[in-house]
Amino acid sequence: MPQKVRIALDAMGGDVGASVVVPGAAISLTRHPDTEFLLFGDSKLIEAELARHPALKAASRVIHTDVAVGMDDKPSQALRRGRKTSSMWLAIDAVKHGEADVAVSAGNTGALMAMARFNLRTLPGIDRPAIAAVWPTLRGDSVVLDLGASIGGDAHHLVALALMGSAMASVLFNIERPTVGLLNIGVEEMKGHEEIREAAELLRAMNLPQLNYVGFVEGDGIGKGLADVIVTEGFSGNIALKAAEGTARQMSELLRNAMSRTWLSRLGYLLARGAFQVLRNKMDPNKSNGGVLLGLKGLVVKSHGGISAEGFAYAVDVGYEMAHYDLLTKINQMLNRDGSALASAQTAQEAVS
Template identity: 80%
Template structure:
């Protein structure tokens, strides 16, 4: 466990850049004083922000560049234009060179994934990376992956998602053996895609010490908190996340509109303000901010682009915990110890040895 956690921040990422990134870093530093920051971006925009946070200034070093990856760039464009020069690339580069333990950006997701994958490469045994998110549930929080890094994939890809998600959940929730469910459209064994059924059989057969496979979970089981880790390929994971976010926003807006409609309900709102605030806190997307890139030889966290400083601080917190509690080694251990078997264990072995 390293004594200091060294965090590289893309200070030009997101809708706002430095005015959100720097105050966010200051908030997170307040919670974890044993942090050092590498602030990558335009010095002229970083310094005025930094002057308002002397403690952060003392714990930070600026890496200057004025090249930013735009939110509109396609991944290939970003790689072509921003490689070796952009704030996003240089933050990842600091991880690659061992100058930082984690890189965090609120920039263009596709570009960040493309650069991270290109520069850091995937872990041994992992073909395709994943994005994992933290989902608020009735029981607390769950890790959900893949949220859109990789579309499709065979049973072994799904199994590797389960292993990586379990490693992340064990760090986040301090559970040595988190429960893992596979997202499916029915809980009966006969339903769903072939690769999900096969992944379920592999997980059951392997009976890994680092995760407790509980079977299939339907879409409404995520919010119920039926498992610490919910695994699905990137297309359906992204659809589930966005559909849930959309519904939460829709209900909040409907409630707000209804509360404005009469003096009675306005009065009610005044009395119940604390309850509404508590609901907002529990469903606050800022608080579950921080998409982990999993499967790379380095820790990279993606923050929402349209987040405020408090939300960005949560993304930093996630990165901090992943480093402090050694996520990469945990994943590697599981992949090597348990995952050494990933390719050898088959649901129906046919090879003659």
């Protein structure tokens, strides 16, 4: 009998907590019946939701806590007030102590990152964790990181992101040697900040067998799917993500308005309804929900806070995939376990400079 994937859920995380987390987990369970859940939070609220989902209840254990991290809490406040007692901390702690394979939370991003980093620590050679997510493109999906875990980063940090993103892409897309591009303001070698140009030189010089560096990618190249992995520091990555999400919502609204303007346009919509449904599904942000916190000694997935149950289910799906296919081992292999790949990057960086 195959080993089950154990997922720890911060049931109080997000804008509405258990009323989205529990039904979202129930949806994911139908897709991955070999899952067990640990739900941390207010047991009365959780049990009331579980009563509506008997299959999930049978596959779950509830751990009560009165403390929940607020969406507006500062990371330092969350660490002081919620350390060791909040639903967010306990979900992460379950991963640390081997009680769960992955933790999923829709809670405060800054608090989740601070708690995960403090509790799980970073892998050898990794200075700062990153948020990586799947980005729908014209050629399929790409992994994009960092989407806002930290701001800025030197060439060594960008190389680390490339290694970890490649590991995630190989797990998700079953690609032996994913293509990697660096997000930049142009494709010419002389363009961009110094650290981006240095990272490009390092990736070319290292010629790693586990990834195929293809050069700079401009902002429009993400949606074109020019690389399996797009690497950038968190400030630019978060702006790119929010701009793409906003554009998707804008296009959806513009299309809806255009289709309802006249009886001819409404007729055209009815005739092309199947095509519009395909477009709507492709642009649905729910289906791209779930950012993986890479670089930690454990798996943590961040869901959007204002997501629906269906959207949260996709974040749980991401956690399942990362645990089932052993992303952490893959990343360790990419880093040669003792950080030697990044050590060689550091040596190459010193030689370049």
